[in-house]
Amino acid sequence: MEKEITCVAPPNIALIKYWGKKDENLIIPLNNSFSITLDSSDLFTKTTVRFCDPKKNEEDKFTLNEKPQKLASHKRIVNLIAKIREKSSLPNKDDPIEIDSMNSFPTAAGLASSSSGIAALTYCLGNLFEVYGTEPLQLDQVEIGKSTKKQEGKNEENKQVADLLRREKLSAISRQGSGSSCRSMFGGFVEWIAGEKNDGSDSRAKQIFPKSVWPELRVLVCVVRSEQKKVSSTLGMRRSVETSEYIDKFSTKVVPKNIKQIKQAIQSQDFETFANVTMKNSNAFHSVCLDTFPPIFYLNQDSKKVIDFVHSWNDIFGTQVGYTFDAGPNPVLIMLNKNLPSFLDAFVQTFQIENLVNQPLQQILKDSQFNKLVQKFPIDKQNICLERIIPTKIGDGVKQL
Numbered sequence: 001m002e003k004e005i006t007c008v009a010p011p012n013i014a015l016i017k018y019w020g021k022k023d024e025n026l027i028i029p030l031n032n033s034f035s036i037t038l039d040s041s042d043l044f045t046k047t048t049v050r051f052c053d054p055k056k057n058e059e060d061k062f063t064l065n066e067k068p069q070k071l072a073s074h075k076r077i078v079n080l081i082a083k084i085r086e087k088s089s090l091p092n093k094d095d096p097i098e099i100d101s102m103n104s105f106p107t108a109a110g111l112a113s114s115s116s117g118i119a120a121l122t123y124c125l126g127n128l129f130e131v132y133g134t135e136p137l138q139l140d141q142v143e144i145g146k147s148t149k150k151q152e153g154k155n156e157e158n159k160q161v162a163d164l165l166r167r168e169k170l171s172a173i174s175r176q177g178s179g180s181s182c183r184s185m186f187g188g189f190v191e192w193i194a195g196e197k198n199d200g201s202d203s204r205a206k207q208i209f210p211k212s213v214w215p216e217l218r219v220l221v222c223v224v225r226s227e228q229k230k231v232s233s234t235l236g237m238r239r240s241v242e243t244s245e246y247i248d249k250f251s252t253k254v255v256p257k258n259i260k261q262i263k264q265a266i267q268s269q270d271f272e273t274f275a276n277v278t279m280k281n282s283n284a285f286h287s288v289c290l291d292t293f294p295p296i297f298y299l300n301q302d303s304k305k306v307i308d309f310v311h312s313w314n315d316i317f318g319t320q321v322g323y324t325f326d327a328g329p330n331p332v333l334i335m336l337n338k339n340l341p342s343f344l345d346a347f348v349q350t351f352q353i354e355n356l357v358n359q360p361l362q363q364i365l366k367d368s369q370f371n372k373l374v375q376k377f378p379i380d381k382q383n384i385c386l387e388r389i390i391p392t393k394i395g396d397g398v399k400q401l
């Protein structure tokens with residue numbers, strides 16, 4: 001049996017957005033970005049990579065969601081494999097490989113499948129080709145001492161430091177497959193540092209806070225049915241860099257300010273600031289899209305209905321919910337656990353989406369107190385084309401199974 005590695009990676013959602021590159025080939029961004037990693041028990045990519053018998057297979061192979069792919073039409077993946085091989089010192093590194101991957105949620109629908117997909121692939125490849133050490137860790141730079149209790153604790157700490165460092169280095173490779181994927185190397189709250197070097201070697205993700213700093217946060221990923229074919233993030237941001245004047249202000253003023261604000265808000269568990277900064281940065285990003293020429297419309301009528309709904313709710317109850325939208329119409333809603341059941345109840349009733357209430361949502365709705373609040377917030381029924389609501393929370397980074 002040839003060696004094989006299986007990894008599971010979560011998608012991440014940027015609260016402070018990456019939009020625009022300084023270097024298109026190396027994928028070096030104009031600005032830092034800041035994300036939360038979603039829980040891979042709810043949304044994930046699972047990827048297996050194995051070496052094949054060099055006598056039987058001549059080429060690398062890629063299967064995505066059970067469909068064999070023409071690898072040549074996934075140029076960034078070809079590039080990623082080449083970069084990993086370049087860094088590997090395995091004697092069999094040129095043997096063909098087989099990649100088998102599946103996403104637990106729609107691919108290329110603006111739900112960040114590229115972030116989890118490329119992160120899972122990079123981590124698998126890194127471990128298969130033993131790049132920057134292996135998994136479990138090869139602690140060549142870390143001193144392993146005698147097994148006294150104190151030393152064991154220290155070794156554990158060293159292992160964690162080595163793991164974080166290795167993930168950082170792998171994130172710089174993942175970034176070159178799809179920028180946002182580098183942030184899925186880590187769990188919790190993650191910053192992608194744009195970096196200063198022309199070769200991109202310092203353009204990496206770092207974990208800023210573990211998920212444990214704010215365990216009460218909950219996320220609803222809403223999937224909107226959309227007829228429109230979206231402009232891909234890669235093309236959209238290229239067009240913005242070429243034509244938008246506002247993008248300069250966004251990347252040099254708005255984003256640095258928002259990153260500082262959101263870190264402080266997380267540290268002090270100030271939900272109001274956290275949600276307001278998240279919503280404002282999402283709106284600022286979509287303003288860049290509107291300022292692009294010709295303009296790009298990622299938000300649709302349904303997205304706008306959800307934005308209005310969140311603001312109406314917050315006007316009555318104080319800022320309990322934040323929204324953010326990537327390059328698509330799908331709302332991602334963030335709130336504290338204690339506010340989730342009643343908000344979800346009002347959301348389901350307003351948008352008449354009882355048909356979407358499955359077992360996990362039912363479980364949440366059991367704790368709704370909305371019947372006591374309905375006088376303050378009368379239901380104003382509206383139509384919306386939602387396909388699915390996925391409740392989740394903040395989770396860990398990519399891992400090997």
Ligand SMILES: Nc1ncnc2c1ncn2[C@@H]1O[C@H](COP(=O)(O)OP(=O)(O)OP(=O)(O)O)[C@@H](O)[C@H]1O
Binds near residue numbers: 101102
């Ligand atoms: N499981 C996977 N393994 C490897 N590559 C994947 C995987 N899933 C998606 N991709 C890559 O990501 C591409 C889709 O990325 P795209 O940016 O169009 O969609 P998205 O990530 O779902 O949306 P967005 O980036 O706008 O949030 C696929 O064509 C494929 O190249």
Ligand SMILES: C[C@@](O)(CCOP(=O)(O)OP(=O)(O)O)CC(=O)O
Binds near residue numbers: 016017234327
């Ligand atoms: C709006 C975004 O989701 C854009 C993500 O862009 P991608 O990472 O998909 O783009 P490429 O680097 O060209 O692959 C914001 C974000 O995730 O920060």
